Amino acid sequence: MKKVRIGVVGLGRLGYRHAENIANITRHAELSAVCSIDDQELAIARKELDVRHCYNDFQTMLDQCELDAVAIVSSSDQHAPQTLHALEKGLHVFCEKPTGISHEECKAVEQAVNNYPHLVYMPGFMRRYDPSYAYAKKKIDEGYIGKPILFRGYSVDPESSIEGALKYAASSAGQFLDMAVHDIDLARWFLGAEPRSVYAIGGCFAHPEYEQYGDGDNVAALMQFDNSSMAFFLAGRTAPHGYNVETEIIGTKATLRIAAVPQKNMVELIDPTGVRQECSQTFQERFQEAFVNEMQEFVDCIREGRKPEITAGDGTMSTFIAELATKSFKQNELIKIEN
Ligand code: NAI
Numbered sequence: 001m002k003k004v005r006i007g008v009v010g011l012g013r014l015g016y017r018h019a020e021n022i023a024n025i026t027r028h029a030e031l032s033a034v035c036s037i038d039d040q041e042l043a044i045a046r047k048e049l050d051v052r053h054c055y056n057d058f059q060t061m062l063d064q065c066e067l068d069a070v071a072i073v074s075s076s077d078q079h080a081p082q083t084l085h086a087l088e089k090g091l092h093v094f095c096e097k098p099t100g101i102s103h104e105e106c107k108a109v110e111q112a113v114n115n116y117p118h119l120v121y122m123p124g125f126m127r128r129y130d131p132s133y134a135y136a137k138k139k140i141d142e143g144y145i146g147k148p149i150l151f152r153g154y155s156v157d158p159e160s161s162i163e164g165a166l167k168y169a170a171s172s173a174g175q176f177l178d179m180a181v182h183d184i185d186l187a188r189w190f191l192g193a194e195p196r197s198v199y200a201i202g203g204c205f206a207h208p209e210y211e212q213y214g215d216g217d218n219v220a221a222l223m224q225f226d227n228s229s230m231a232f233f234l235a236g237r238t239a240p241h242g243y244n245v246e247t248e249i250i251g252t253k254a255t256l257r258i259a260a261v262p263q264k265n266m267v268e269l270i271d272p273t274g275v276r277q278e279c280s281q282t283f284q285e286r287f288q289e290a291f292v293n294e295m296q297e298f299v300d301c302i303r304e305g306r307k308p309e310i311t312a313g314d315g316t317m318s319t320f321i322a323e324l325a326t327k328s329f330k331q332n333e334l335i336k337i338e339n
Contacts, residue, residue: 099315145251153183
């Protein structure tokens with residue numbers, strides 16, 4: 001098969017990075033078109049990425065450009081409708097998290113994915129493609145930790161990026177769906193189970209602006225899964241030191257920790273104040289390898305006629321659980337999940 005022709009929609013913080021990776025790194029792929037409602041972003045992409053076909057309307061891109069696939073990296077509320085349009089057009093779809101901003105939207109996506117079994121649909125939960133997380137999964141599957149007891153996931157954005165976070169707070173559907181959704185996906189993946197109850201709390205500790213969305217700047221949730229294992233999540237926007245994503249999986253025989261210190265690299269700085277390591281500052285820096293790996297997997301699946309391990313159903317479950325956590329937070333009550 002010749003190169004997979006991909007159109008990227010959304011050229012913001014992450015969309016531009018995906019477009020750049022497709023143009024410069026992903027093997028057997030071509031950045032054929034880009035789409036954004038922001039003309040300035042389109043002008044930058046045309047100049048920097050040498051992409052000729054630039055659109056400010058998604059449907060026009062689908063109608064006018066010869067594509068094999070789309071990468072959807074627009075605002076979260078656009079994911080499900082754009083996925084449905086692309087599948088109807090016969091295109092393979094990579095879609096950033098979340099799959100949709102409601103359970104109903106995700107179910108519609110899942111249904112459409114089932115209607116087009118010859119097309120590849122891949123939800124973008126890139127942590128599964130980070131080498132450290134993939135290694136941890138392998139160890140768990142080999143039985144190294146024994147029976148899983150607890151998953152603990154912290155995902156806290158740096159305070160330095162709060163301005164941008166506040167700008168898209170209205171369309172993000174809240175911290176559980178926007179931030180904790182990664183840890184929800186990881187917990188299901190690592191624990192090999194589904195939650196049966198959730199209790200969430202949180203607050204506005206530094207940014208009362210979140211109150212208008214019924215949200216907090218830091219939220220937490222406790223869940224019990226149907227194999228009795230437990231999970232604790234913290235999602236927030238106020239890490240003073242940098243981009244703080246850390247994960248722990250405790251089992252009956254061993255514990256795994258991933259990035260317990262959010263270090264930028266292996267360098268230690270030694271000076272009159274002491275010895276220290278710098279922190280990674282952005283998601284793009286911490287997970288660049290994972291973003292590259294997941295896009296490569298998407299392209300390889302298309303070329304090899306196979307499906308990725310992660311499914312539309314995984315996307316649906318993550319949104320569903322995030323929605324229940326949000327409901328628990330708003331109503332301050334434990335929610336039992338019917339199977
Ligand atoms: P952003 O706000 O920086 O960019 C959004 C982009 O979408 C802009 O280019 C905007 O012009 C475009 N857009 C919005 N509506 C559109 C429409 N109707 N048609 C065409 N383009 C449209 O947002 P950011 O941070 O880049 O996030 C984008 C998506 O990626 C979000 O859904 C977010 O959840 C996800 N994301 C995932 C991350 C991960 O760790 N996997 C990290 C950051 C974001």
